[in-house]
Amino acid sequence: MSQEVYEVTIWARGVFQDMEGRHATLLMANAADLGGKFVQAWDDYADLPDRVGVPLRKYVRLADEEIEMRFVYVNNNPSLVVLMDDTIVKGMNILRGMPQGGSLVVNTKRTPDEILAFIPNKELLANIVCVDASGLAADTAIDFMGSEGGVEVAAVGAGISAPLVGAAAKVCDRFTIENVVKVASNKSAAQAGFDAAQVKAL
Amino acid sequence: MAKEVFYSGCAAAAYGAKDARVEVISSYPIRPYTGIMMELSKLVANGELDAEFVLGEGEHAQVSIAYGASAAGARAYTGSSGVGVVYAMECYSPAAGGRLPCQMAIADRALDPPGDFGSEHTDVMSARDQGWIMGWAESPQEVYDNTIMYYRIGEDHRVQLPQFCCQDGYFVSHIPGKMQMEDQKAVDDFLPPYNPPHPLNPKKPINHGPQIFPDQGSAINVQRAVAFDDIEAVISEVVTDYNKAFGRKYSPFVDEYMMDDADIAFFIQGGHARTARYAVNHLRKKGVKAGVSRLRFMRPFPTEAVAASLSKVKAVGVIETNTSYGGVTRGGNIAPEARAACYNLDNRPIITSFMAGLGGEIVTLNEFYAMAKVLSDAVKSGKANNSYWMNFEKEVLDTHK
Structure with a gap:
């Protein structure tokens, strides 16, 4: 009787990507919410308060009905993994728990094949998406104060989260690029991420 | 606005x-x-x-x-x-x-x-x-x-x-x-x-x-x-x-969910009541008449409202999420108060402490099903332990098998 919940894990670097990581979760959740999904978006409790450069996890959960088990700490079985920084592929089992046929979206200037070389368990993936989100975004939102448990004061989706989530819409059918564009504050960057995304089916 | x-x-x-x-x-x-x-x-x-x-x-x-x-x-x-x-x-x-x-x-x-x-x-x-x-x-x-x-x-x-x-x-x-x-x-x-x-x-x-x-x-x-x-x-x-x-619908003291025809109840305060309600939905589909009675105030302890709510059922499991080492039930602080609130009832329900959600542990749906099993057995046998440290008791672990 367990419920079907689609899990997304977003990895970011501590402090300088903490806010963008959270913005990515909010963008995705807001876009899916607009499409009628039930959503949950939150930060990993154990990864915060963060330190500069440490890998951070942020989570999104999407479902067609009210999510029953809201109180969890992590997404154990993410079908979609998003990396805000391509160096996170090194030394970290980013696909741990992924069900067969998942997707990986990476903010990188590199090609899918270059990234795949660093992923030992790539057979779990149905596809990989590479997008230079940092190049497509005007800037990166940084909050040196941290905002654990707080509210976003900055506009959501002004920085690299917009093109990155736009690119994710190319392989994830739980939210649409139209709705990502609607909820992102930098709409052209969200669309540009979608358009520039290199998808490689595996 | x-x-x-x-x-x-x-x-x-x-x-x-x-x-x-x-x-x-x-x-x-x-x-x-x-x-x-x-x-x-x-x-x-x-x-x-x-x-x-x-x-x-x-x-x-x-x-x-x-x-x-x-x-x-x-x-x-x-x-x-x-x-x-x-x-x-x-x-x-x-x-x-x-x-x-x-x-x-x-x-x-x-x-x-x-x-x-x-x-x-x-x-x-x-x-x-x-x-x-x-x-x-x-x-x-x-x-x-x-x-x-x-x-x-x-x-x-x-x-x-x-x-x-x-x-x-x-x-x-x-x-x-x-x-x-x-x-x-x-x-x-x-x-x-x-x-x-x-x-x-x-x-x-x-x-x-x-x-x-x-x-x-x-x-x-x-x-x-x-x-x-x-x-x-x-x-x-x-x-x-x-x-x-x-335009809210709060009860002042005890928020009830499916309590009117319930045989067993989860008595609980705080966020895990949300999971408890979903557990009740699934238990009802299996024919287990469970309900949730959510305590909104610990102080003042709403003695009469609690007695009125818990008197509807035969067995109550208190999800404690707090500890009272060496206390009355060797469990938490809420069950003793719930028992005292029901003391003057003619048909007192069985009330036990479920030690769950301690240290931030998630109280899962399966854990609620295990508690429901303990309570249903208590209704049949007419007795229960004073407390159950969930996931550490043999009879609770057996229900997971």
Whole structure:
């Protein structure tokens, strides 16, 4: 009787990507919410308060009905993994728990094949998406104060989260690029991420 | 205008305090409640909230600052978590005994050892007998609503008591949910400015907390006790008014879910009540008549409302999320009170402590099914253990097989 919940894990670097990581979760959740999904978006409790450069996890959960088990700490079985920084592929089992046929979206200037070389368990993936989100975004939102448990004061989706989530819409059918564009504050960057995304089916 | 937002419990508390127009805020950081103060500091710095923001050098100072501000006639706000809550323990009785209705936001956290940052109610439950109002919210929405309602309850001249406005750390404080923030004008209408009966005033000096002779003590104590005689009527009024003003559906004391025809019940406070309701939905599909009775106030303990609710069923499992080592049930603090509330009933239900959700452990649907099995067996056999440490008892583990 367990419920079907689609899990997304977003990895970011501590402090300088903490806010963008959270913005990515909010963008995705807001876009899916607009499409009628039930959503949950939150930060990993154990990864915060963060330190500069440490890998951070942020989570999104999407479902067609009210999510029953809201109180969890992590997404154990993410079908979609998003990396805000391509160096996170090194030394970290980013696909741990992924069900067969998942997707990986990476903010990188590199090609899918270059990234795949660093992923030992790539057979779990149905596809990989590479997008230079940092190049497509005007800037990166940084909050040196941290905002654990707080509210976003900055506009959501002004920085690299917009093109990155736009690119994710190319392989994830739980939210649409139209709705990502609607909820992102930098709409052209969200669309540009979608358009520039290199998808490689595996 | 009221507006829908996607906020964590921390943000909900901060915006509740803002809409309650708190005048003095005292802060000292500790996870997970810190988010509340971070939000409030931003609101003060941005000029959206006109309040004094004072940094204490520790929780003892924090509560002392709120105490002093409240004595001076301000609407005072503070908060803490875990070890911070117990560090300030000395200050709780003076604030209640001085009848100063300051509010303390609690995002609860397990006490050491070891240094655990998960949710557990034991921290502030340790202060439950100091004369403060105390209750848990189950969602960011209820955090916001309680923050506003508690001030009106505490500041009522029939009550005049401080309040612990509690939420589960992380589960409620950190996982955002959709909630409605109300129009400031409507909140102002509901919660008028604090009208202190005896504010500190140099032109009309009064004394707070002087030394007294021992034989004067009981007269002071009885006044604090009498405040709890009137409080249930005040809470009912305030909750009814709030429901009317903002379209909510809170029961004043006990929120019931599928209790009317239930045989067994989960008695619970805080966020895990949400999971309990989904567990009940699934149990009902399997023919198990389960219900949820959610406690909204631990202090005052709503004796009659609890007895009325629990008398509907044959067996009650109290999901404790707090510890009382060596206590009556060798479990938590709530089951003994629930048992005492039901003592005068002709057909008392079996009441047992389920020790679950300790240290921030997730209370899963499977765990609720295991509890339901224990309760159903208790209905058949007519008896149950005083307490079950979930996931450590053989008979509980057997139900997982």
